[in-house]
Structures are given as structure tokens and as C-alpha cells.
Amino acid sequence: MVNPRPVVASLPAYRPGRNPADLAREIGVDRAVKLASNEVAFPPLPAVVQAVAAAATQTNRYPDNGAVVLTRALAERYGVDPRQVATGCGAVTLCQELAQAYNDPGSSIAFAWRSFEMYPLLASVAGARALRVPLVPGRPDGVADTHDLDGLLAAVDESTRLVFVCNPNNPTGTAVRRAELERFLDAVPAQTLVVLDEAYREFVTDPDVPDGIELMRGRPNVAVLRTFSKAWGLAGLRVGYLLAEDPAVAEAVRKTHVPFSVSMLAQAAAVAALASEDEVRARCAAVTAERERLTSALRDRGLDVADSQANFVWLPVGEQAAELAGALEARAVIVRPFAGEGVRVTVGTPEEDDLFLAALDDALDTAGLRG
Ligand SMILES: Cc1ncc(COP(=O)(O)O)c(C=O)c1O
Numbered sequence: 122m123v124n125p126r127p128v129v130a131s132l133p134a135y136r137p138g139r140n141p142a143d144l145a146r147e148i149g150v151d152r153a154v155k156l157a158s159n160e161v162a163f164p165p166l167p168a169v170v171q172a173v174a175a176a177a178t179q180t181n182r183y184p185d186n187g188a189v190v191l192t193r194a195l196a197e198r199y200g201v202d203p204r205q206v207a208t209g210c211g212a213v214t215l216c217q218e219l220a221q222a223y224n225d226p227g228s229s230i231a232f233a234w235r236s237f238e239m240y241p242l243l244a245s246v247a248g249a250r251a252l253r254v255p256l257v258p259g260r261p262d263g264v265a266d267t268h269d270l271d272g273l274l275a276a277v278d279e280s281t282r283l284v285f286v287c288n289p290n291n292p293t294g295t296a297v298r299r300a301e302l303e304r305f306l307d308a309v310p311a312q313t314l315v316v317l318d319e320a321y322r323e324f325v326t327d328p329d330v331p332d333g334i335e336l337m338r339g340r341p342n343v344a345v346l347r348t349f350s351k352a353w354g355l356a357g358l359r360v361g362y363l364l365a366e367d368p369a370v371a372e373a374v375r376k377t378h379v380p381f382s383v384s385m386l387a388q389a390a391a392v393a394a395l396a397s398e399d400e401v402r403a404r405c406a407a408v409t410a411e412r413e414r415l416t417s418a419l420r421d422r423g424l425d426v427a428d429s430q431a432n433f434v435w436l437p438v439g440e441q442a443a444e445l446a447g448a449l450e451a452r453a454v455i456v457r458p459f460a461g462e463g464v465r466v467t468v469g470t471p472e473e474d475d476l477f478l479a480a481l482d483d484a485l486d487t488a489g490l491r492g
Pocket residue numbers: 159210211212213214237287291318320347348349350356359360361
């Protein structure tokens with residue numbers, strides 16, 4: 122038998138999320154609702170569908186490996202030089218490429234925990250140490266759901282090549298504010314790259330939550346990660362991007378790029394989506410209005426829900442997480458449990474969210490999960 126590297130053998134096997142059609146069939150209902158992956162419920166933008174259809178006629182050719190048109194469109198949109206941009210097959214691939222570019226075995230990657238589940242995996246695969254800094258309560262008497270930037274700074278040592286700050290944080294939805302983030306960025310040593318993972322930036326409504334691209338300016342050890350998967354509605358096409366103040370950072374990422382991994386369809390779709398930004402903004406406004414309604418409805422039920430700046434809400438139900446998610450699934454609603462910690466629920470359409478709330482009421486009453 123050929124054994125993988127021990128670190129790979131020890132990684133958890135990938136467990137795909139439930140497919141709503143399969144679940145509906147299994148439990149004998151017409152329809153199940155999936156609120157587990159932080160996608161937006163809107164169909165792809167009309168301009169995206171057109172661009173993909175047009176690009177489909179060219180797919181006997183390789184995509185543009187440099188994503189020149191998309192890179193230029195991103196550079197223009199954000200007022201940076203194209204040399205400061207790297208594109209990737211989803212932001213997740215850019216995370217991997219960052220670790221490949223910056224982490225030798227024995228180095229470290231620091232991040233808050235709980236946060237985006239890829240961060241510890243990246244560290245393992247790179248042979249780097251994962252420095253997990255526990256979240257702290259964001260509200261008096263609240264649960265630990267917010268970045269501890271002082272703790273993160275204290276964890277950084279001379280071996281730390283990357284720090285991920287997920288803002289807003291997945292899965293808790295909380296965000297760090299401008300003054301504390303600026304203080305943190307100014308204090309991180311120059312040889313450590315801070316990656317502001319802003320996968321959910323477009324859903325931020327609090328003006329005090331800073332735009333990482335503004336904070337990046339003048340700070341050569343800061344980069345910003347964004348994705349077309351969430352607000353822009355392209356989760357199925359896999360495209361994300363990194364903007365770096367120092368073009369050398371984007372170049373290092375481009376050097377580890379998996380060739381042609383941003384497909385022709387993804388590039389065309391992303392360019393079309395950027396040109397439809399007004400529609401995207403309107404959709405995000407609908408999502409954030411619905412987020413506020415869902416948050417109030419959950420608080421009315423006595424649940425301790427923090428203000429979310431993303432397109433999901435966090436139910437910190439602790440040890441009941443797996444049981445609650447199972448009870449909801451039995452009622453045709455798929456959410457994302459984090460065992461022992463809580464349940465993350467994507468903001469869906471008002472109708473989907475009403476189905477979720479009804480299933481929740483039933484689960485809390487019948488499954489004895491209330492209180
Ligand atoms: C915080 C965060 N970063 C990055 C990603 C990766 O997004 P994608 O690879 O779809 O671009 C996600 C996806 O869930 C995320 O939650």
C-alpha cells in the first residue's frame with residue numbers, strides 16, 4: 122500500500138453537505154431548504170448567464186491563464202495596479218496558494234478560532250503550525266464569538282508568515298471595527314503577511330467595519346481576499362481574488378497558481394458580474410434586510426443571536442448544535458452545525474427563512490431543545 126504523508130492521512134475525510142433534493146426524497150417531502158453554504162438564493166445575474174453562454178462556444182481552448190481581462194476589470198474597480206491583483210479558483214484556492222508561497226515546514230499560520238475551517242487544514246498540508254487564538258465575547262455576558270486581535274498579535278512570533286483575519290468572521294458573523302484593526306495592522310511585524318479574508322464584505326452594513334482595501338493602502342504586509350461566490354452569485358463557477366498592497370505578494374501567489382484553474386466561464390462570468398454591480402448591491406440590500414428580520418425573529422424566540430455582518434446568522438447553542446441541526450434536517454431544513462459550538466444558518470429568501478423558523482419552533486418544542 123502506498124501511504125500518503127502522515128499529515129494527510131490524519132486529515133478528516135471530506136464530508137459533503139446534504140443535497141436538498143436527496144433529503145426531500147429520503148424524508149418523503151416535496152421540498153427541502155438548504156441554508157448551509159452561505160450562497161445567495163438569487164439565480165445568476167442575466168448578464169452572467171449571457172456571458173457564460175457566449176464563452177461556452179470557446180471552450181475547446183484553454184482559458185487565459187493570466188486572467189488579463191478580469192484582472193484589469195478588478196484593478197479598475199478597486200483603483201489598484203493590475204500587478205497588485207491575483208485571481209484564483211475560489212478564494213479557498215488563493216488561501217492554499219498563499220500558504221504554498223509563504224509557509225516553509227516549521228513556520229506558522231495564525232488565525233482566530235473558531236473561524237473559516239480551511240485555515241487549520243492549510244497549515245497542516247503546508248507542514249506549518251496552526252496558531253489558533255480563541256474567540257472572545259463580543260458583548261458583555263455573551264458567548265465567545267469575536268476576534269481577539271490583542272491575542273492574535275501576542276500569538277504572532279518570528280515563525281509566523283501568515284495571519285488570517287476573517288472579517289466578518291465565518292461562522293459567527295461578527296466583525297472587527299476600524300480602530301482596533303488599524304492598531305493591529307500597525308503592530309504586526311513587517312515580515313508577517315496579514316490576509317484580511319473579506320469573503321462576506323458586500324454584506325457589511327456597519328460603517329465602522331472597515332473596507333480592508335482602504336486599510337491595505339500604505340501597508341505592504343497586508344492583502345485582501347474576496348470572492349465572487351457569495352454576493353456575486355458565482356459559487357458554482359469558482360472564482361475569487363486577492364488584492365495586495367505590495368505587488369510582490371500578488372506575484373508570489375501567481376507563481377503558485379494551479380495553471381488554468383480559473384476557467385474561461387468563470388472569468389467571463391466574473392467580468393459580467395462586475396459590470397452589473399448595481400444589481401448585486403440591490404440584492405445584497407435585500408439579503409441584509411432579511412438578515413435583520415431573521416435576527417429579530419430568532420431573538421424573539423429567546424435565542425442569543427449576535428449582530429451579523431455577513432449573509433448568515435450564528436446560533437450559539439453549544440452542546441445542542443448537532444442535535445438541533447439533526448432535528449431541523451428531519452424537518453427538511455439543512456443548516457451547518459459546528460459540534461459543541463453552534464449552528465450557522467444562511468440568510469435565505471423570506472419564504473425559506475419562514476420555513477426554517479417554523480421547523481425551528483417545531484424542533485424546539487417537540488425535540489425538547491428549548492431552554
Ligand atoms: C471566510 C471564507 N473565506 C473564503 C471562502 C472561500 O470561498 P470560495 O472558495 O468559494 O471563493 C469562504 C467560503 O465559504 C469563506 O467562508
